[in-house]
Amino acid sequence: MLHLQTQKPLYRYVYTRTMRWYLRHSTIQVIVLEEAAYCDPGFFYETVAPLLLIGRTSLLCISTLTGSYNFYTRLFKQIDPTSGRPMFYQIQVQLACPKCIDDGHPEACVHMLHLVPEWQSSTRHTRLKTIMQDRPDLIQSELAGLAFDAQQSIFRPGDIETMFSQSAYPNVVSEDIFIVIDPAAGGPQSDYAFVSFTRLRGSVRVIGAEVLSGCKEPEKQFDLVADHIRRLRRASSDWVSSRVIIYVERNLGHEAEHHRHALKDLAGVYFREDPKNGRVGLLTTNEIKHGMATLLNIMLREERLCILSPTKLVCRDGPDFVLRLREQLGVYSYQFKDASDTFGKQRVALTGKVGGMKDDIVIALQLGIFFTDWDAKYGLYVNGAGSDLHTFNHSNNVH
Secondary structure, three states: OEEEEOOOOOEEEOOOHHHHHHHHOOOOOEEEEEOHHHOOHHHHHHHHHHHOOOOOOEEEEEOOOOOOOOHHHHHHHOEOOOOOOEOOOOOOOOOOOHHHHHOOOHHHOOOOHHHOOOOOOHHHHHHHHHHOOOOHHHHHHHHOOOOOOOOEEOOOHHHHHHHHHOOOOOOOOOOOEEEEEEEOOOOOOOOEEEEEEEEEOOEEEEEEEEEEOOOOOHHHHHHHHHHHHHHHHHHOHHHOOOOEEEEEEOOOOOHHHHHHHHHOOOOOEEEEEEOOOOEEOEOOOHHHHHHHHHHHHHHHHOOOEEEOOOOOOEOOOHHHHHHHHHHHHHHOEEEEEOOOOOOOOOEEEEEOOOOOOOOHHHHHHHHHHHHHHHHHHHOEEEEEOOOOOEEEOOHHHHO
């Protein structure tokens, strides 16, 4: 439900296509979003946000919090880069104390009942918690004012934190560099993203990455990859003569072939090829996606995955990439969809596209870890650098 206050008395509207036209052609002073956390992200970014360009327009959002990665929850965390202050003036009433939150039992906290609004009863709050004790998610969001992550995240927060905090192993002279590309074939909710990394005795070190949002122009994508390879070679003398092996996901078309054709003249650059069908690129299935997530989860738990610091990362915006990767690892989860009828089966999907977020970076990382591990065991076939099909044995770098 959307409330609009104009020069006339307060009106209430249900959002429709006609409503979108009216919003874009009206002078509005105050926009009030009720239950903003349940608002469609596309509606917010495409219709509501542009109205804030009008000098006298104000936005008031009211809602209970849902997940930590919901777009409304992320608005609470946004900081104005020019002033360093929060982007929005915010009031958050939490009926759970910091100690109970840290202990992992915010739904059982009774130490903040003095903040219960005067039109509610603290005694009834306690009784309602007893009634709803089998739904801690609703207690946490509806009664305690806290975000509850209902999705079943694959990667543990502690393992993610260890990945970013532990020291990366040093360079090896002329070590192989792997670049894995997710070519943004999933529509407007996808970014063009790639991750570059090295491997050493079973460990993986992320050394660079790039993300290209909202760009479907192949030439710009190819130029970004070529520029990234040049910057990798300039970043360290150990990588000047390294072989660069590129993996491209090719589920929906000929993206991998287009990349090979555009970058075929770069020295020391090779493309991973499937010897069974003679095509470059990676073809993923649902089983492979589960295997990718499992292998990455194992490596995180065994502390075999690290990343260079944002200042050393070969990336146009290292701090922003680190933030994106951390968020995407945290939100990547199992999503369950019930059967449409009695004879159907429940479907399980792995995705990070929750609350308007994207998962292209974490997908690229999983693809790279899984297929380089596979190639280390069964042999790596490549095509590129102006030559015919090669077979590489890169076990010294991988195992």
